[in-house]
Amino acid sequence: MKRVRDLSIAQRLAAMFALAALLVFALVGVALYHVLQTQIVRYQHAELATKLRYVVGSVALCETHERWLKVEDKVQNLISSDRSTKVWAWSSNPDYRIGDAEPTISGATSRRDLGMGRLLLPGAEYPYRTLQELVPALGNRPAVRVSVAIDSKPYVSALRWFTLIMLALGVCGIALVALLGHWIARVGLRPLQRLSNEAQTLSPSNLSQRLQPAQLPPELVRLTGTFNGALDRLEAAYTRLDAFNADVAHELRTPLTNLMGQTQVALSRPREVAQLEDVLQSNLEELERMRGIINDMLFLSRAGQGDIALDRVCVPLAEEVAKTGEFLEYLLEEAGMQLRIDGAVDAWIDTSLFRRAMTNLLHNAVQHATPGSEIVVELRGGDAAHSDCGTGARVAVRNHGAGVPPQHLARMFDRFYRVDAAREHRGERHHGLGLSIVKAIASLHGGTVFADSREGRTTVGFSLATPQPHSPA
Incomplete structure (x- = not known):
């Protein structure tokens, strides 16, 4: 696996585009999830409240057992038309009851539940959402607690499918953004590639050659100007160095020529000791001159590099x-x-x-x-x-x-x-x-x-x- 420093600029930009897309999709997905979840809870509450008002309205008008039978028929019709709905009516008098047993309903777990309770029935995959209301006694009918419940499976399934679809769309979107980002980066970096190709044509044989800033973005124009300025300084330094080398060669050539000429003359025929001493003395002066040049050059080199404390x-x-x-x-x-x-x-x-x-x-x-x-x-x-x-x-x-x-x-x-x-x-x-x-x-x-x-x-x-x-x- 490539390390980050081994990635090209286009690959790095594509990765940053992908991370940015991931962050945006994640924030949007979480926001949409919470919005949809809130709307589902509100829809469940509205449905339960409608059905509860229907049942409570019928029970509230019931005074006798004969009318209670009509209430039971209405409840049965409601349950038959929507099998995901359950209704319980429980009172102290067995004649005024609907359902086999009073349901055990847990209260709302948060304010977001809007007062709806939860009821887990045998064989149910998900808990039912419930609303209940106490109807005061009227005539022969005692007070009745009415409970209405609806199955939450369709809502949970819808929320789950929404989450899966959002994840799939997010992954596809991130991949698409990464690909587009890589393509955009490659297109955007083409001027830099052209500049790099032009820089590869620079040669020591043509010190005056410079990069051309024409048709380049402003950022690369500044970079080109800075690079050309460095080339100007290098050309000047190279020119000075070339001239300096020529001067050194010239200065050392003179004493070397003198040394060689005097030595050749001295060796051309037999000489007296005094004559040889004169030649050696002259050679020594030339050698001292060469040593002075070398020592001075070493000093200037050390001083220029800051090596002298x-x-x-x-x-x-x-x-x-x-x-x-x-x-x-x-x-x-x-x-x-x-x-x-x-x-x-x-x-x-x-x-x-x-x-x-x-x-x-x-x-x-x-x-x-x-x-x-x-x-x-x-x-x-x-x-x-x-x-x-x-x-x-x-x-x-x-x-x-x-x-x-x-x-x-x-x-x-x-x-x-x-x-x-x-x-x-x-x-x-x-x-x-x-x-x-x-x-x-x-x-x-x-x-x-x-x-x-x-x-x-x-x-x-x-x-x-x-x-x-x-x-x-």
Whole structure:
């Protein structure tokens, strides 16, 4: 037997239609049953009341035994014309009695019986319904209790047949509703089937292909729009990944080509030990460059997947920038540059990641600044009126140089992206991932990156958000 989760949508809808039909038929059937039962009781009561009034009227006019005989004839005629009717008349005087013995009648069991009693006679399949009335004494006739009973078998049988017919009609109706519901569901789901068939034609070889929402119901139009939006994002991600793979191949091809060329030249003829040492030293530099690219890529991959746990503490950012400046002191002295820290603010940071981001920003500033110029690190709080750890922070590195064309500013933080002026530094260890790492670190801290260049002054930096109360500090 199929489980519910294994059923198709059409089968599930058909089952729900059948359950709904079952509920409706059951409620209607119960209501009709109670209505018919009430009407049958009323019909029985009306029939009994008519016959009782006929007999009671005759008995009430009887004063003598001679007239009682005429009453007996009327009762006999009544019983003969309708054998399902029984009549008893019982009094203290045996001459004024009809019937062999006074019947034992049970009272009404509910208000719905309308005062009718029940009498079970020998050989009867169902009890008789009864009404009785006491006729006061008149003349020689004593008080007489008149009882009239009718057989309830025809009424019970009619009610039973009605119940069976209702059950049969209900079963047939539920089956018909289920079949019609299944057919309606299949017809209603045809647009979804067409959409599914169209989705199966999507291929990685045609990333621009999209589902067509024309002639679809509004619900599927929204679904198609959402699916096409997901395809747009996948195409963009695939395009970025393809470009990224090409960039990685390009960046790794250069040091590999250098390694192979230098090694081939060194092996082309006998070399002195000093010459071989120079070749090995050059190869080591290329290997270190490759290792740097790989390590940076691994970091960006882990950061993008959220696999890097932050150990955030509230510290003065000026002290962390100063420590980074001390680490790069030789690089600054070689370029004849000065580092100035402007501002003071405390922020929640992972100190190791913050220093890595600052190292990359300062490297970028030194690389593009005019020799002998000043590099300024501006530290501002998220709220200009406060500088504590509860307001976030903004870190900006400004240098003087040739500047960055506006068309390059938006892509400065892309992986392996370099502005044209920076392509002269191919032989250095900078491989176009420094600012991408800054962006990843800013994102890990809940912040964003920014870049601006005007009048020979280039500013590159990032913001830091305050961690939420439930976030680990």
